[in-house]
Amino acid sequence: MVSLRALHAFSLLARLGRASLAADRLGVSPSALSHLMRKLEDELGAQLILRDGRGLILTEEGQRLALGLGDAFDRVEEAVDTFRRRGRTELRISTVSTFATRWLIPRLPEFQKIQPDVEILLSASTRMVDLEREHYDCAIRLGTGNWQGLDSVLLWQEHLAVAVAPALLAEHAAGGPSVLSRLPLIHSAGRRGDWPLWLSSAGLDHEDAASGMVLESRDLAIQAAIAGMGAIAVDKRFLTKEVNAGHLLLPDWPVVELETGYWFVRSPARPLSRPVGAFRDWLQSTT
Template sequence: MNLELIPGRLSVPSLSALAAFEAAARHGSFTRAAEELSLTQGAVSRQVAHLEKVLGVSLFQRVRKRVSLTPAGSAYAADIRDGLSRLAAATVSAMAFRGAAGVLNLAILPTFGTRWLIPRLPRFIEAHPGITINFATRLVPFDFSREEVDAAIHFGDPVWPGAVLHRLMGEEVVPVAAPSLIARAGIVTAADMLRVPLLQQSTRPRAWANWLEKQGLPPERAMMGPRFEQFAMVSQAAVAGLGLAIVPRFLIEEELRSGALVVPVDRPVTGTEGYYLVYPEAKAGLPAVIAFRDWLLGEFAAAT
């Protein structure tokens, strides 16, 4: 292993040395690391010893036949593990280009993905059979430079530094509940709704307050009630009769059609926020991003 310094660049240890160190750190054993990497225990030990010599710090404490990470080793292992994971992901993405149009790593809002996007995805696959889409869940904006993500579906304001945003649609939110709860509580007016629990959605903390204020009702109870992380969860809680939920109408069309949920007071509220397709400026020219962008915008244009 050689760590020569190149002008203008900082060289790094060989991948084999880093892999040996990471495996030994993860297992707490040179022997188990050697078994994983199909090396001898002596080879792993030499890789780690040379790495320590180059770095000038001890990465492991050796007591008899046991090894444990030093504080420096623990910090280095976490960084190396993250770097190796990124290299592995980049390699898989590059391999996916073999005979294909590419890979799109897409971050989605979970309920939007399951209720709206995925049911329509066969049309994209039919039009672009060479593109593979990998899905991840993100509930809030993030730094594209720190994530293995090419594009995202975002709800909020059109603000995302260093990214391109395309507005897809707005939304109207309505209060919904199980028919049995409405009958039991005798809900007829908006004021009657304050007698039952108001189910909360974590990423929309002011949803109830906004709706109540638009109805001229006091918002004191707006944030009181069980809290859920996703719209799918809060909707199912409403179906189960746990309380009233306030959700985007387009996400509960199935429940409204089946009668599992009803809108007791149909006074929808719309806001300035909306759903956006977002991708970093640096990836605006990727064929997979362009294909997905054009298809997605076409889907929304056809629906309006």
């Protein structure tokens, strides 16, 4: 009998298109995934995968098998997941890490007070999940809201404001925003364009707006700013706790509005459950 685990691995690889993603989803190493593929090929007596320097590619036989399998494993997972959740009210949310750690999690106790029976499962990732096929009830995404086939509700339009540790700003007190030419600039890896955009919009020149420390995330960049390692350009909503505690200052300098924003999104193909509707309404009232 053909190995169901190997078939599941093949189905994930065919759908996700990358061996690393399929291995991560299956909970195995890429080498273990490759072993499963060879095992499946041996059992079926056909080559399903082409292996070259670009990665793994489905052969014509592999494409035929993938088409035949369809979403069978997704439906099995959904059935098992639904069975496991019987008697429980879950709300499965996908979002980006900065929104989760800097804004959502500190406020979730408020939502739990009004929906005490809802069990929240929160996933923070840069990956854009498929809300029709993956086991998430809703997501909070950063973008312009033009995601085809999804219901989208704007929570807030993003902006950029400058924040600096009080001690660092005191060392360079005179000169208003022009003081930034003498301050180190802090960047997050995925937002290297924020400082050049803010400086340009504020009409300021800088010798090298892309220079300065680069951190993996905005959350780490904020921590570096608190430590006095430089100035940061970020949405003020992510700094409420630090500003109230006096760890960061928001000088009265220009605030630059961006085209992107944070959106609540869900698939209209799924019924609007009570937890999802309550979460959406709470987000709108809170933001």
